[in-house]
Amino acid sequence: MIAYYFQRLIEIFPFFLKGLWMTVIVSCLGLIFGTIFGFIMGVLRSQKIRLFNWPIGIFVSVIRGTPFVVQIFIVFFIFPEWGIQLNAISAAVLALTILGTAFICEIVAGGIKAVPKGQWEASASSGLSIVKQLRLVIIPQALRTILPPLVGQYVLLIKDSSVVSVIGVVELTRVGWLTVVRIPEGLMVFSLVGILYFVISYPLIRLSNGLEKKLSVGQISL
Amino acid sequence: MIKFKDVNKWFGSLHVLQNINVHVKPGEVVVICGPSGSGKSTLIRCINRLEKFQDGELHVDGMPLHNYSINLTKLRAEIGFVFQQFHLYPHMTALENVTLAPIHVRKIKKKEAKEIGMEKLVRVGLGDKASSYPDQLSGGQQQRVAIARGLAMSPKILLFDEPTSALDPEMIGEVLDVMIKLVDEGMTMCVVTHEMGFARQVAHRVIFMDEGEIIETEKPDQFFDNPQTERAALFISKILTH
Ligand SMILES: Nc1ncnc2c1ncn2[C@@H]1O[C@H](COP(=O)(O)OP(=O)(O)OP(=O)(O)O)[C@@H](O)[C@H]1O
Ligand SMILES: [Mg+2]
Numbered sequence: 001m002i003a004y005y006f007q008r009l010i011e012i013f014p015f016f017l018k019g020l021w022m023t024v025i026v027s028c029l030g031l032i033f034g035t036i037f038g039f040i041m042g043v044l045r046s047q048k049i050r051l052f053n054w055p056i057g058i059f060v061s062v063i064r065g066t067p068f069v070v071q072i073f074i075v076f077f078i079f080p081e082w083g084i085q086l087n088a089i090s091a092a093v094l095a096l097t098i099l100g101t102a103f104i105c106e107i108v109a110g111g112i113k114a115v116p117k118g119q120w121e122a123s124a125s126s127g128l129s130i131v132k133q134l135r136l137v138i139i140p141q142a143l144r145t146i147l148p149p150l151v152g153q154y155v156l157l158i159k160d161s162s163v164v165s166v167i168g169v170v171e172l173t174r175v176g177w178l179t180v181v182r183i184p185e186g187l188m189v190f191s192l193v194g195i196l197y198f199v200i201s202y203p204l205i206r207l208s209n210g211l212e213k214k215l216s217v218g219q220i221s222l
Numbered sequence: 223m224i225k226f227k228d229v230n231k232w233f234g235s236l237h238v239l240q241n242i243n244v245h246v247k248p249g250e251v252v253v254i255c256g257p258s259g260s261g262k263s264t265l266i267r268c269i270n271r272l273e274k275f276q277d278g279e280l281h282v283d284g285m286p287l288h289n290y291s292i293n294l295t296k297l298r299a300e301i302g303f304v305f306q307q308f309h310l311y312p313h314m315t316a317l318e319n320v321t322l323a324p325i326h327v328r329k330i331k332k333k334e335a336k337e338i339g340m341e342k343l344v345r346v347g348l349g350d351k352a353s354s355y356p357d358q359l360s361g362g363q364q365q366r367v368a369i370a371r372g373l374a375m376s377p378k379i380l381l382f383d384e385p386t387s388a389l390d391p392e393m394i395g396e397v398l399d400v401m402i403k404l405v406d407e408g409m410t411m412c413v414v415t416h417e418m419g420f421a422r423q424v425a426h427r428v429i430f431m432d433e434g435e436i437i438e439t440e441k442p443d444q445f446f447d448n449p450q451t452e453r454a455a456l457f458i459s460k461i462l463t464h
Contacts, residue, residue, distance in 0.1 A: 116309075118305060118307055118309035119309060119311065121272055121303075121305070121309065122303075122305065122309035122310075122311070123311075123322075124272065124294075124298065125270055125272065125298055125301070125302075125303035126298065126299075126302075126303075126322070126323035126327065126371070126372075126375065127294075127295045127296075127297075127298040127299035127323055127327040127375065128295075128322075128323065128326060128327060129295060132326050136322060136326060137311055137322075140313050141311075141312065141313055
């Protein structure tokens with residue numbers, strides 16, 4: 001029997017690859033947008049400007065303090081009530097973007113705050129504008145602190161993307177559910193699902209560890 | 223060139239600068255000394271607006287710093303600032319440290335900026351260290367790169383906040399030598415320092431501060447040999463026994 005199911009599993013393997021592809025697409029878009037908005041918000045948050053600091057603080061707390069599955073339901077079911085129509089894939093990307101933004105914002109703000117105050121003073125003293133101080137002096141140094149946890153956050157986002165199966169996006173986890181109905185060998189099916197997640201996460205984990213080692217010792221020019 | 227008129231500054235309830243009146247003319251070298259916490263750093267940091275003040279007037283290079291809407295970039299481009307802890311950019315080579323502001327503030331072409339940068343590094347005796355990173359340089363070398371970084375903008379004024387206090391004794395001389403060379407070239411300088419030898423040799427005036435006030439302004443020899451106030455005398459005896 002096992003052999004038979006294994007045979008079937010191999011037959012429908014392309015279906016898994018499609019799911020994997022969807023997982024990659026949805027989480028890549030989420031982490032790209034999340035990185036962009038997270039950097040913008042993180043920079044603003046590090047500046048102690050009251051106008052931004054307060055709302056960003058609340059946003060981050062709310063997102064970090066509620067389960068992702070609840071957030072995605074809100075995006076998918078409640079936003080349309082406010083006139084924002086989203087298909088499941090867009091809703092998934094949007095929810096992942098919001099989640100990524102909140103976490104990346106904190107990582108970026110923390111990295112910027114870790115740059116010694118003297119670096120701001122030295123670059124300001126030479127006449128650089130705030131934007132150039134950030135771009136040329138502060139962020140390149142902050143990246144040392146930011147990059148390892150940022151890549152770690154990407155791994156978490158990829159894994160969190162499994163939650164978007166609840167709104168019907170046919171990504172890897174959803175493919176697992178759909179398959180188990182036909183091949184009632186849960187261990188076998190979800191082992192395959194797990195292996196496929198691992199295949200995309202592992203290089204990032206290695207990258208994160210590598211960055212940590214590389215950035216913590218010696219001189220690198222960014 | 224720099225003119226403080228009745229400047230007052232508070233940090234919360236702490237009155238750090240009290241009725242400051244100072245006038246620094248072009249080409250003048252002023253040494254500022256005084257006990258820790260007396261407001262020396264705060265005073266010179268006002269000159270390039272690293273600190274704001276609440277009351278009084280301050281003109282620097284013709285710009286009224288008491289007006290909050292001045293062009294900071296324009297002001298700071300004309301003033302070099304050398305910190306106690308150097309604050310070189312650790313992710314850039316010595317030459318990149320020096321050329322950053324010329325390229326991005328003065329908009330000088332990279333190639334030309336490099337030539338200027340090399341010239342300044344040679345001037346502080348570090349022509350051979352252009353491609354070294356700060357953590358590959360000694361403290362004295364780092365501070366000289368920091369001075370070259372200030373010079374690269376061809377500033378009208380150079381400010382120094384205890385430039386030798388973070389250095390091992392054997393490196394103090396090399397930094398002071400560079401500063402003395404700048405004095406000889408006619409640079410306008412305000413130097414917070416307790417280096418009496420430097421003050422005696424090159425300063426036109428010594429300003430002694432205590433608890434936010436300017437207590438004495440004298441020629442260096444007069445100040446060190448014949449202080450007019452007890453506070454100054456006490457301070458001088460302390461740095462002498464140090
Ligand atoms: N950002 C700040 N906020 C509050 N108080 C400050 C701040 N910066 C300095 N002070 C206080 O202002 C006073 C003057 O400080 P300042 O750094 O100008 O002294 P200083 O003469 O340079 O001393 P030192 O020789 O130790 O460098 C000190 O009492 C200090 O504690
Ligand atoms: Mg000081």
